[in-house]
Amino acid sequence: MTTSPDGTVVNEIGCRATVLRLWDYLDHALADSQRLEVDQHLRDCSACAEHFGFARAFLDALPASWPRPIDTEPLRRRVVERLREVGFSLP
Amino acid sequence: MSAPRVLPDAERDAAFEREALACLPDVARFARSLTRDQTQAEDLVQETFLRAYAGYHTFQSGSSIRRWLFSICHHAFLRLAQREQRLVLTEKGEDAELEVLAAVHDHAAAHRAGVDHFIRNIDIGPAIRAAIDSLLPVYRCTVLLVDVDGMTYEEAAEVLGVPTGTVRSRLFRARRLLQQQLLAHARDAGVAGAPSSPSAQTQP
Numbered sequence: 001m002t003t004s005p006d007g008t009v010v011n012e013i014g015c016r017a018t019v020l021r022l023w024d025y026l027d028h029a030l031a032d033s034q035r036l037e038v039d040q041h042l043r044d045c046s047a048c049a050e051h052f053g054f055a056r057a058f059l060d061a062l063p064a065s066w067p068r069p070i071d072t073e074p075l076r077r078r079v080v081e082r083l084r085e086v087g088f089s090l091p
Numbered sequence: 092m093s094a095p096r097v098l099p100d101a102e103r104d105a106a107f108e109r110e111a112l113a114c115l116p117d118v119a120r121f122a123r124s125l126t127r128d129q130t131q132a133e134d135l136v137q138e139t140f141l142r143a144y145a146g147y148h149t150f151q152s153g154s155s156i157r158r159w160l161f162s163i164c165h166h167a168f169l170r171l172a173q174r175e176q177r178l179v180l181t182e183k184g185e186d187a188e189l190e191v192l193a194a195v196h197d198h199a200a201a202h203r204a205g206v207d208h209f210i211r212n213i214d215i216g217p218a219i220r221a222a223i224d225s226l227l228p229v230y231r232c233t234v235l236l237v238d239v240d241g242m243t244y245e246e247a248a249e250v251l252g253v254p255t256g257t258v259r260s261r262l263f264r265a266r267r268l269l270q271q272q273l274l275a276h277a278r279d280a281g282v283a284g285a286p287s288s289p290s291a292q293t294q295p
Contacts, residue, residue, distance in 0.1 A: 016192075019191065019192065019195045020188055020191055020192070022191050022194070022195065023191055023194075023259075023262070023263055023266065024259075027237070027243075027244070029243070029244060029259075050202065051195050051198055051199070054198050054202075054207055054210065055194070055198070057210050057211050058210055058266070058269075058270060058273075059238060059266075061210060061215055061216075061219060062219060062223075062234070062238040062239055062269075063238065063239045063240075063241070064216065065215070065216035065217075065219035065220055065223075066120075066124075066219075066220065066223075066235070066239045067220075072115055072116045072119050075115065075119060075133050075136060075137075076112065076115050078133070078137060079112070079115065079136065079137050079140045080112070082137055082140075082141060083140060083141065083144055086141065086144065086145070087100075088104050088107070088144055089100075089101070089104050090104065090105070090108055
């Protein structure tokens with residue numbers, strides 16, 4: 001047991017338990033108590049903190065890499081034209 | 092969740108334009124990620140909106156129309172791909188715990204080789220896109236929904252029609268595969284030699 005900066009009592013976990021929560025932690029998919037355990041471990045363990053830092057940088061790079069479609073207006077016109085054939089009508 | 096809407100035709104069509112067609116750029120992007128081909132993606136978008144229009148009365152008002160459209164798009168893609176017998180639905184090794192340990196192991200090795208810093212230092216957008224394109228469809232669309240589009244595991248599971256645990260394991264495997272490709276890309280590009288602190292050299 002240890003205490004987090006805000007005074008909450010937190011279970012101590014090891015490196016293996018911490019890295020097993022790597023993606024769930026970064027995806028905000030952990031329960032609060034589990035997240036606090038990871039936070040506490042990362043404060044004390046530079047090796048795990050390095051892994052988490054790399055994984056976070058990797059996740060940050062993914063959406064930035066993916067371009068949005070440049071111009072979908074021609075496709076929209078095609079879709080609307082096809083929809084009109086089955087009864088769709090715009091005011 | 093509220094009941095399906097019954098609207099007069101004109102009102103229904105106006106709502107369809109306002110709500111569904113407004114999502115066309117997002118659906119187009121998702122379709123492109125599934126097919127990796129512009130022409131096929133446009134055909135898939137058209138098919139998606141035709142099916143959505145035909146089933147619009149079943150859409151639950153108050154839920155996410157974007158996810159509903161993504162789900163229709165994904166199902167249309169599955170039908171198309173299964174017809175062409177080019178879809179691998181599952182793959183061995185979908186174990187979330189093993190995948191996350193392997194990802195950390197790969198990072199530790201890359202750190203020792205001094206190539207892991209590249210992810211923060213150079214434009215890796217093209218390399219990431221190539222790596223995502225090389226994934227099997229089941230992994231590619233999971234990465235796109237969660238990591239690019241920002242959906243939760245539960246939302247992606249709803250779109251893909253699979254359990255949340257399946258999304259999680261597929262996602263973890265996809266991320267490991269992507270990291271492996273990016274680290275290989277860094278080695279091929281000669282990104283090495285950065286001083287690596289001993290910290291991440293400890294194996295979990």
